Amino acid sequence: MTDSPDAPQPTLAERARSGDRRALARLLTEVENRTTKGEEALRALYPSAGRAHLVGITGAPGSGKSTLVAALVSEARKPDAPGGPRPVAVIAVDPSSPITGGAILGDRVRMQIHASDRDVFIRSMASRGHGGGLATATVAAAAVMDASGFPLILIETVGTGQSEVEVAAIADTTVVVQAPEMGDEVQAIKAGLLEVADLVVVNKGDRPGAQRTASQLRAMLGGGRRGIHGPPVLITTAATGAGVPELLAAIDRRRAEGALSDEGATRLARAEAEVRGALADRIGRRLDEPELADARGAAVRAVAAHRVDPFSAADALLGSVLSTTEHRAGHR
Amino acid sequence: MTDTLARPIKVLIAKPGLDGHDRGAKVLARGLRDEGFEVIYTGLRQTPEMIVSAALQEDVDVVGLSILSGAHMTLLPKITAGLRDQGLDDVLVTAGGIIPDADIPALEQAGVSRVFGPGTTIREVSDFIRDNVHRREE
Numbered sequence: 246m247t248d249s250p251d252a253p254q255p256t257l258a259e260r261a262r263s264g265d266r267r268a269l270a271r272l273l274t275e276v277e278n279r280t281t282k283g284e285e286a287l288r289a290l291y292p293s294a295g296r297a298h299l300v301g302i303t304g305a306p307g308s309g310k311s312t313l314v315a316a317l318v319s320e321a322r323k324p325d326a327p328g329g330p331r332p333v334a335v336i337a338v339d340p341s342s343p344i345t346g347g348a349i350l351g352d353r354v355r356m357q358i359h360a361s362d363r364d365v366f367i368r369s370m371a372s373r374g375h376g377g378g379l380a381t382a383t384v385a386a387a388a389v390m391d392a393s394g395f396p397l398i399l400i401e402t403v404g405t406g407q408s409e410v411e412v413a414a415i416a417d418t419t420v421v422v423q424a425p426e427m428g429d430e431v432q433a434i435k436a437g438l439l440e441v442a443d444l445v446v447v448n449k450g451d452r453p454g455a456q457r458t459a460s461q462l463r464a465m466l467g468g469g470r471r472g473i474h475g476p477p478v479l480i481t482t483a484a485t486g487a488g489v490p491e492l493l494a495a496i497d498r499r500r501a502e503g504a505l506s507d508e509g510a511t512r513l514a515r516a517e518a519e520v521r522g523a524l525a526d527r528i529g530r531r532l533d534e535p536e537l538a539d540a541r542g543a544a545v546r547a548v549a550a551h552r553v554d555p556f557s558a559a560d561a562l563l564g565s566v567l568s569t570t571e572h573r574a575g576h577r
Numbered sequence: 578m579t580d581t582l583a584r585p586i587k588v589l590i591a592k593p594g595l596d597g598h599d600r601g602a603k604v605l606a607r608g609l610r611d612e613g614f615e616v617i618y619t620g621l622r623q624t625p626e627m628i629v630s631a632a633l634q635e636d637v638d639v640v641g642l643s644i645l646s647g648a649h650m651t652l653l654p655k656i657t658a659g660l661r662d663q664g665l666d667d668v669l670v671t672a673g674g675i676i677p678d679a680d681i682p683a684l685e686q687a688g689v690s691r692v693f694g695p696g697t698t699i700r701e702v703s704d705f706i707r708d709n710v711h712r713r714e715e
Contacts, residue, residue: 267664270636278584346585347610353631354620360627367634371585371615 258286261393262293266363269393273368276389277382279526287385290392297334297391297398298505299515300496301416303378303438306404308424309448311337311355313483313492314399318356318365320486320493321397327494332364334395336387338380340403341371348372352401366395377411378402384415384519405438413441414514418499420444420492423462425454439466442476443504444495450480450488531566540565585615586710588639591628592621593656596646601674605641608699614706625652629659632668638710641702642689644674650683657688667711673697 257275260268275283302310302317314335322330337352350369359365368390370380379402380386387398402412413419421442439445445466447459459478466475477495481488504511532541544562547553590606592599599621606616617635619627632640640660642653653672660668672684673693681692691705 267633270634274636341585341615342610342613345611345613347613348585348615349606349610350615350617350635353617353635357619357623357627357631360624360630367631369617369635373585 256286256289257282258289258392261286261389262290264394266366269366269389270368272389273386276385277370277380279382283385287388290389293392294388295391295507295512297387297396298418298496298500299387299391299398299400299416301400301402301412301419302422303402303405303409303412303419304422304446304448305406305424305427308404308422308427309483310401310404310422311352313422313446313448313481313489314352314401315356315358316481316483316486316489317399317493317496318359320489322359322362322365327497330364331397332366332395334387334390334393334398335365335367335401336370336383336390336398337367337401338370338372338378338383338403341373343374346373366390372403376409378405378409379411379415381522384515384522387415410438410441411518414518416515417505417511418443418496420446420496422446422448423458424449425452425458427458442466443499444492445476445478446492447478447480448483450482451485455480528563528566531570532562536569537562537565585613586639586706587615587617587635587637588641588706589617589619589628589632589635589637590641590643591619591623591631592643593623593625593628593652594644594646594648595622596644597621598645599643601645602643605643605673605699605702609703609706612699612703614703625655625659628656629663629665632660632665633663637668638712639669639671639706642670642672642674644672644676647675649674649676650680653684653689654687661688669706669710671702671705673702 257268257272261272272286276287302314304310318333318335320326321333324330335356339348339350339352341348348371350371352369353367356367370383372380375381383400387400390398400412400416402409419441421438423445425447445462447455449455459480462478479488479492479495481492483489503509506512531537541562544558548555548558588609590602592602606618609616617637619631642656644652657670670689671691671693672689676692684692690709693702
């Protein structure tokens with residue numbers, strides 16, 4: 246399976262785009278490890294991406310995100326789904342240990358029923374030190390899946406607290422999952438996660454209090470800056486599938502409402518995050534190169550000794566990055 | 578651009594067959610996490626097809642199979658054959674659980690690199706993985 250450099254074989258990107266799932270999986274590894282090969286593939290695939298609906302599924306640990314994702318996949322794969330069954334890809338992010346870098350990625354436990362369906366592709370990702378409930382390479386991985394022909398991509402975040410809102414910057418639609426009786430009405434009006442919701446789901450709808458929680462959320466989320474209606478609040482029971490067809494329909498309505506437009510706020514926010522991410526990555530990698538290692542080391546020591554403040558040190562290093570980068574911009 | 582970023586080894590820990598005992602698999606998953614591995618855990622009662630599909634989609638370096646049901650001579654060769662059919666010949670396959678010594682040569686013949694018995698330490702498993710994993714050159 247190794248690609249021989251002298252034979253004119255199709256690249257991983259070409260193979261992934263033509264439906265080779267093994268190539269897609271390997272390409273996702275390259276992208277996740279942020280290798281040169283991964284970046285080259287992303288450059289090649291980028292023009293083919295942008296068609297998929299990226300749906301972020303976020304919420305507290307234990308609110309039922311994985312089960313809900315599995316239920317949404319089942320719904321989209323039903324033979325009698327409106328518009329026919331469509332391919333679905335899932336990115337499930339779990340946290341990395343800040344101590345060892347290791348991780349337990351356990352979201353597949355609830356999604357294994359789709360193992361024999363080649364139009365369902367599930368990939369776990371460790372956050373690898375990235376905050377915000379995602380991994381650094383999550384957007385890039387979604388772009389690869391998008392270019393590989395998955396029109397619906399579900400991105401399940403790390404179980405979040407109140408302020409991990411990064412998913413809203415990269416997803417076309419952000420679904421915030423709540424469990425019944427997780428907090429009083431004041432929780433619903435605090436700043437944070439619920440503010441960025443395009444859809445709010447009260448999951449575990451068969452538990453007592455689900456209706457009351459949904460009513461409270463509707464009352465508290467309406468009337469704010471986002472208009473008098475607030476985001477729709479739906480009730481699901483992911484374990485039985487109740488309410489899931491309605492949730493998928495509500496997700497699909499977002500496309501009809503223009504949420505996926507190239508000029509829309511969500512797509513511009515994602516593009517901005519991608520450009521800023523690439524820029525920060527470029528600068529970081531340049532600072533790691535031998536050419537600048539001495540300057541960086543000297544700056545760090547000077548700041549540690551409080552001879553130079555961190556802002557002046559950063560300005561000087563940015564100047565070095567820019568002056569040494571100019572001459573190489575040509576041979577990309 | 579450099580490719581020298583630390584890259585955790587990805588391990589799939591899977592429970593083929595019908596036994597409902599996954600304490601050992603969970604302890605191992607947790608132990609490997611503490612050793613710095615990225616561990617994908619898929620839960621109980623996995624068919625060979627589910628395990629092969631998860632290994633392919635996750636592009637893992639290692640598949641660790643935990644089995645206590647006695648069906649290892651049927652299930653493990655099915656899994657190694659399935660991995661080969663999907664082009665995953667470079668994935669390291671290990672097994673653990675209750676597997677009689679007499680069965681080990683046949684399992685090794687079928688592509689299981691190492692069978693770990695009861696009493697194996699996490700360190701033995703993680704050392705074996707680090708020493709034997711096939712890292713793809715980039």
